[in-house]
Amino acid sequence: MRRYGIHNLGVIGLDSMGNGVLGGWLLRDEFTTALGAGAVNGTVCEPGPGTRVVVDSTGKLSLTGGSVSFSGGITSWGDPGLWLSPSVAREVGRLVIMEHTRTSLSGNTVAGMKQTAAAGTFTEYFQFSNGPLYASKPTGIIRVGTYAIGQFFVCIALRASGSLFFLKTGITGKWKLKYPGTAGAIDPMFVGMSSFNDDFTSDYLRVPASKWLPAPIASDGMSVLATTDGFGHAEGVSEAIGSGGSGVAWANTLGTWQVAAGVASASALSGGEAIRTVQSTTADVFIECDLTRSAGNLGLVLRYTDSNNYVYLYHEGTNITLRKVVGGVDSEVLAPTAAPYGAGRRISVSADGTAFLIFYNDLAIGAAQTIADAALQDGLLVGLYTTNTGNTFDNFIVRAIGNDGENDQIDAYG
Helix, strand or coil: CCCCCCCCCCCCEECCCCCEECCCEEEEECCCCCECCCCCCCCECCECCCEEEEECCCCCEEEECCEEEEECCCCCCCCCEEEEEEEECCCCCCEEEEEEEECCCCCEEEEEEECCCCCCCCCEEEEEECCEEEEEECCEEEEEEECCCEEEEEEEEECCCCEEEEEEECCCCCCEEEEECCCCCCCCEEEEEEEECCEEEECCEEEECCCCCCCCCEEECCCCCCEEECCCCHHHHHCCCCCCCEEEECEEEECEEEEECCEEEEEECECCEEEEEEECCCCCEEEEEEEECCCCCEEEEEEEEECCEEEEEEECCCEEEEEEEECCEEEEEEEEEECCCCCCEEEEEEEECCEEEEEECCEECCCCEECCCHHHCCCCEEEEEECCCCCEEEEEEEEECCCCCCCCCHHHHC
């Protein structure tokens, strides 16, 4: 199946399938001509550019019906596997885009990039694994959700270090941010896909020449008090593709706050707490912040409507807890869950409709949680939470999940 719609980015032309193209391709394979198992390695990508590099010791990989087909595989990562040559240099905003159709939840499918075009493990990738969905960085994989049988579109958007991982479910779905990774810097890289005892097909694998990263809704490196400075993320600091998020006003929602020496902290509590917020453009967000604890609790607040209705999560030195306040009643959502503390480590939360995922130090904390209260679906204020004036916050970032089409510009590149 092919696709899909252009999203107001000034299309330069149309490819042979009628898709919009913003600037051509570095690598592109639509798997057009049928080739049997054992006959794919070394063939030229169609329509190109690129050449296929295949490892398939058991004859499980073939091209048929305009797709590459993986029918199971041996218990060895990268066999069967397909990569495109030549390698691609790592650049901020470089996109790797591919389609996947899965017919079962068994086995593992890997889609992403690695250092060499040969059998073996990938380095930065999506992994569909028996129901859970993972995003990977060089130091390990991170559970970022679940999936069902069907068609998916994968986009990995490279940063100087790390990647933004996007997933779209079905042709009519939205491109959703699943995880904003900060680790991983392989350069150059080979892009491809692999099966580990799994059946799946892929319609295409593409690396567009044009580059893109989404700008955050808010980004703050805590250099000034009143508004965000845009320096909470690496692209903002370097003024590269993906910069933005400055000029959003902070409010002392509870207590009083200050900024000094590049960090924010509460200068005075109210009723033992302090909350500082900015206004988001959507309730469905991925929020990140670096925390350093002195005492008490510190974390994030989101879906804040008023003092009687909001969601908050915090680290208390040993565990992370997720709570909600509805109609003034404070209740626990995720019980205290172990999360070994380290100064300056990053806490993150994804709020996607009624589904909430928490991360700390690039690890998922607990399972996905559901908050379905009507009062907590539309609040646009997000920010910082503390119970101690010695706790500090840095590198605060708010990104759109994509439910309102914020990331659908990807369609115009792929």
